[in-house]
Amino acid sequence: MTETVTHPLDHAPAYDCRQAFAEELIALAREDDRVVVVCNDSVGSSNLAGFRAEFPDRLINVGIAEQNMVGVGAGLANAGLVPFVSAAGPFLTGRALEQIKADCAYSGHKVVLCGQSPGMAYGELGPTHHSVEDLSWLRAVADLAVVVPTDRAQTRAAVRWAYAHDGPSYLRIPRVKVPDVIPADAPFSQGRALTLREGNDVTFVAVGTLVPRALIAADRLAAEGISARVLNTPFVDPLDETAILRAAAETGAVLTAEEATVSGGLGAAVASLTGQHAPVPLRLLGVSGFAPTDSAEGLLEHFGLTADAIHRAACELLRLRSSAS
Template sequence: MTLAPSLTDAPVYDCRQVFAEELRALAREDDRVVVVCNDSVGSSNLGGFRDEFPGRLVNVGIAEQNMVGVGAGLANAGMVPFVSAAGPFLTGRALEQIKADCAYSGHKVVLCGQSPGMSYGELGPTHHSVEDLAWLRAVADLTVVVPTDRAQTRAAVRWAYAHDGPSYLRIPRFKVPDVIPENAEFSPGRAVILREGDDVTLVAIGTLVSRALIAADRLAAEGISARVINTPFVDPLDEATILAATETRGIVVAEEATLSGGLGAAVASLTGQHAPVPLRLLGVNGFAPTGSADRLLEHFGLTADAIHHAAREILGLRSSMP
């Protein structure tokens, strides 16, 4: 699929709204669906759910470990809990409960990390959620999902509801355009190839997918054919599609997450063991400072320009950056 050049001017959307709408739709279909949150009704866009299903929302207050434990208990009782909180607090404060109560116990708990990455911007490093992918990839038997746009967010919520086991959904706050085809397959270990190409491969998730597509358009204008792969399932990874990409001359991985242990690390580990290829990993290095989300993405080189530059660098071409 070749994206129209107008992507840079395309309308953008808040995927948290789609998450909330799909959650309410599921609750109407199944009275086992409940929500557990940590005093985050507003930031999780759960006001509509609370108003429509007041007896099915449990607000534990600022007590994330308790929140995950309550979710696991509800799952053990036959309910389908969606446990929703800001990404850094859900994954950082309650990692032990995620590991022991959800993953090790095999409970069907949908962990919803709201406003991940650096989307909290000016609230600073305490609120940036860039370590979550690294932490949760290390937990066995926990599926880690990063939807990219509205269609993929809807698919992720529906998939997690039907999945017989624990999962983590990284629900973006940073507004993004629609880039995933409505009929795209959504299943564990399956990537979405958004654009074919033979020279270089761009692998991206979440907020970086649209930027990778813009970079691919710029490369095409220079006669460079870039394959663009979206991997909504960070764990399990689509190993076959990633390994097939090693037939190109190099791979650029872009993610709004730490370089230590995230998607780039997963791609590097896989290709390094089976099919070494030149790699450029774009992500967050060290603590992210305080600033607007846009400025922080630019600070770490998580832009279409930087992806474009990294692809040219892999191909041995002169820098496109000023």
Template structure:
């Protein structure tokens, strides 16, 4: 697979529809479930929710700070609010309210960042949501989940509704293949190992997981064994799985549709640097504003493709071999 277009032989699915369907299913049996949006009923896939539960959808208009504040107030009142908006606006405009109203008070507010990463391609950096993981990771007591496919999206909605505290869910816009094994657990701080391999570990989240699997398949044909971890939770991180990868493989590549300054790669690097240093490559947006172009073009531009991940793995192995040769010399 390349960019955001899967092979014609691979069936892909819409995570946003899975989000909406699961939210409706929960609301049908729990009257505490409410939705709050910022004039984004359509883009948040809440049209059907509004039809079924017209008194349980609150549209605050284009006022994201109010959006989170209203969600926090509903949580104080005993409701379980799913606060939904495009990722860049939810996190960029309402960071203070997420920190102070939701996280500081430990409220069960579910923040739903729709269409994150580079999904809005041609609309440019104002609509790209690549900083959100860095911003949200800096806030204490905020769980951050990045589902990789519809099965995980549905599980994330259920988990967040039951979680006794605030959650940031990143809901992908791209259609993606199913990558989650049947009956796989969905637990905070627990990753899912999707392939075995003793050479390099690739740790990926969200839309990058299926691309990591494609890269692993390509590399297997070259005799390179790649362990692929779907990390799912950027916070809390699966510490045990990361450190096991650092001990058992020759290096770690991380892949995220986000800036590299403070998201998944930074979390993994900080952990291994302090516990078991290992060679790494961190794939993502390298602290720059992306050019304007299609999502497919942007993912290719930043190397966030199966080919880009495979190249990073080869480079990491080659650098290790060079260093080893230098040490022997």
């Protein structure tokens, strides 16, 4: 019988990052009356009730009309305002992709697109509510920053960065609760990764809800004498190519982990980069194939996106490297 080994992060308090997003947005609005919000009948799910109560004239609810919502956001930006366009990830990115591309990115408008409850956070609502393709779709759009914060501190930093950024951006705001794992004073700079743990045997490149799981897996590997480096890459685009290539060269194996499809997302970006410039054994963890209906945790387990699964995948990757050498 296998004994389940717990980890301090398994019992650490976990938080819904939408609250941190909403609080930081209100703070910005108090500082700058150009900050406005556009949403699609999603005041509750975007956690915007507090913003609406304090700034009723600065929240525009277009109803269930996502294409119009993004267009309105672009128009407000063109008029000199700073719009945060907020909606559930699958509807913001799937229904309004053309407007994101043409009205925001190609036009260079300063619109902050906020994909709420991304990945498989709406698990029981089924495949129509999973937002696992968003990173793939939006990475393909030129001149659009794609940002995936991990915890409360990084969500706040991402909101502040997007507000200051001179151009369009997409923020993926987690709903699946996560513990605080990013140092409060950690830098948040465009296209820069954070090294959360040093290591020499294998590199984990993780984003969003997978970062705490990667840290737990790294600790379990350390107990077995294996040293895993953990890179947090909040910017999926632009990617921190320097940090990833250095890690690939120094550790000789890379494993990516994301709550998104591996076809075109973070894993694909890392595979393309290392394949061209630093080929090493590689393993991509994420969603592959159809994502069914289940709880968010059940779906993460289904696709091997748990700390135990990351640990197993790393061990398999290292065995593959050993057999090839």
